[in-house]
Amino acid sequence: MGMVSTVKHEVKEVGLVTLYFFFCFGIFLTLMKLMLEAYEIEFYAFSKSLVGALIVAKVVVLLGKTRAGTRFDAHHSLGAAALYRTLVYSSCTFLVLFAEKMFHAFRESGLLGAAFMAVWEQKDFSLIFAKVICIGLAFMGYFLYRGIERRLGEGTLRRIVFSSP
Template identity: 30%
Template sequence: MKLDKIKQEMIEVGLITLYFFVCFAVFMIIKKLLLIQYQISFYGWATTIVGALAMGKVVFLIDKLPMHRWLQKLRPIREITIKAVIYTGITIGVSILEKTVHFYLNEEPMEWSHHLFGERKVALFLAHGIYLYLCFVIFYFFQYLDRHIGREVWFDKLMKRQD
């Protein structure tokens, strides 16, 4: 019985990770296409893969916390919007924290705000934030549909095919 639960959760984490990999890959391709006009090479597949793995695991674990129960009582649009805003804020906050720690370990602390929030950096954070928000909205929309239409329609078929 526990083996089935582990198998089910691994498939769920895999699907979440795959979704975020596709989202991050699309964003990376758009970024690469935009940078071509300036003749700037950009390679971000490793970041895309690691980001998707981390995001898939974190989203899966946080969604299992009981704090999400009160959100499920709200109207669907509010639930989806609030979850997307919270996750986007957390993701951007962690990104800023990571860049801050990296900067303090490698550079002089006096230039931190300019390095992190310079002219073009704010636009980049904003672009990433908007894209992440849209990824989370789509993710939680489909999660809501899955919860209300029922997992029996597709998830059980997936489990039976592997047996």
């Protein structure tokens, strides 16, 4: 496989997933920006949406090729498989977001216990859970779409949705 065909394959496989998550994160972060505007807090959603979409899309594509990503596909309903994947990926999202908050708090305090208490006292869990819920909804939409797409045949659902009657 040549360099050009590898790049084309990556763009096709990861690019569309990235666009989906960029769209979802863009909506969530724009809503967040609009809510924070009432308190006159500046917030830039575009870069966070783009970076988050690139990371999440690559992780979703890679994990979709592992046993953990396809465990329920063959023997369970589409909804159960999508729910399983959403719960697994959302749990991982929670751990990553919590670790990020802990890392920043640890850099300030230098002690793990103090970092945990700082995260706990600042009520960062509410923000973490809000992010996990939003990202989890994006995951659920993606996994349902991919499951329906696989069952109907590659490209069938896209043609149904985007072609005129």
